[in-house]
Amino acid sequence: MAYVLQVDFKMDGPFGDEMAAAFSDLAKSINEEEGFLWKIWTEDPEAGEAGGIYLFETRASAEKYLDMHSKRLAGFGIPEVNAKIFAVNSVLTEMTRGPVSIEIGTQI
Amino acid sequence: MAYVLQVDFKMDGPFGDEMAAAFSDLAKSINEEEGFLWKIWTEDPEAGEAGGIYLFETRASAEKYLDMHSKRLAGFGIPEVNAKIFAVNSVLTEMTRGPVSIEIGTQI
Numbered sequence: 224m225a226y227v228l229q230v231d232f233k234m235d236g237p238f239g240d241e242m243a244a245a246f247s248d249l250a251k252s253i254n255e256e257e258g259f260l261w262k263i264w265t266e267d268p269e270a271g272e273a274g275g276i277y278l279f280e281t282r283a284s285a286e287k288y289l290d291m292h293s294k295r296l297a298g299f300g301i302p303e304v305n306a307k308i309f310a311v312n313s314v315l316t317e318m319t320r321g322p323v324s325i326e327i328g329t330q331i
Numbered sequence: 332m333a334y335v336l337q338v339d340f341k342m343d344g345p346f347g348d349e350m351a352a353a354f355s356d357l358a359k360s361i362n363e364e365e366g367f368l369w370k371i372w373t374e375d376p377e378a379g380e381a382g383g384i385y386l387f388e389t390r391a392s393a394e395k396y397l398d399m400h401s402k403r404l405a406g407f408g409i410p411e412v413n414a415k416i417f418a419v420n421s422v423l424t425e426m427t428r429g430p431v432s433i434e435i436g437t438q439i
Contacts, residue, residue, distance in 0.1 A: 227373050227384060229337050231415060243422035250426040263429035265335050265417030274417065276335060276384050276429075307339060309373030309382065314351035318358040321371035321384075322430035 224313065225260065225323045228285040230306045231274030232296060238268040258284025274305075278323060282308060332421065333368065333431045336393040338414045339382030340404060346376040366392025369430075382413075386431060390416060 237245050242264075253262055258280040266273045279285040285308045293304050311323050345353050350372075361370055366388040374381045387393040393416045401412050419431050 227371060229339075229384065231337075231417070239420070240422065242420055246423055247426065250423045253427050261429050262424070262427040263335060263431055264420040264423040264427070266420050267415075267417050272415070272417070276337065307375075307380070309339070309375050309380070312347070312350055312372035312374050314348065315354055315358045315372035316370070318355065319361050319370040319372070321369050323371055 225311045226279045226282050226285045227309045227311060228277040228279060228289055228306065229274070229309070230277070230289070230292070230304060231265065231272055232301050232304045233271055234273045234301060235271060236268065238266045238273070242266060242273070256284070256288055259288065278311075282310070333419045334387045334390050334393045335417045335419060336385040336387060336397055336414065337382070337417070338385070338397070338400070338412060339373065339380055340409050340412045341379055342381045342409060343379060344376065346374045346381070350374060350381070364392070364396055367396070386419075390418070 236242070250264075253259060260278040260280060262278075263276040264273075265275055277285065277288070279288065289306050289308065293306070296304055311321070313323070316323055344350070358372075361367060368386040368388060370386075371384040372381075373383055385393065385396070387396065397414050397416065401414070404412055419429070421431070424431055
């Protein structure tokens, strides 16, 4: 079973291509984290918010990442982080084409 | 560009296989919604929470779905829903294998 970590926080920017340039090294490093399958990077420049949707192999690896990431965000000047970890309901997710298999995560 | 809708709410159950049986017809209907690409169904029986991570083709289709879904959840006795809509940062998401292309969404 896979686990979703959803994270969002207030951020003044950068967004879009500038965000991509600023965080490309960070993005590469995330691929090396224990139990990590994939991350969708999210942003809302109008609301001044950003975050991510992650898929991890286990709840423990999601929790470990969230702990590390929260401290890193605090170091970036972002002390408040909204975050939740959920199990995936595989039967329903398959019915709605949710991309949660390890194969799908690594083929992209 | 794709848009993420993240939704979660308090729920007493059912979870797991019972949840899948209870909502299979709903799951099939979601595939027909305008601009819908995929949904990952999320659940946390210990916390008494559930929800979903959705991918939509446009912000407008995500907003329209959220409006309809919020009313439906209220009808299920769930008046309070946490929900946010975000744009996807495609460059960073590709670097971390995030499954946001339409092709990936429909191949599964």
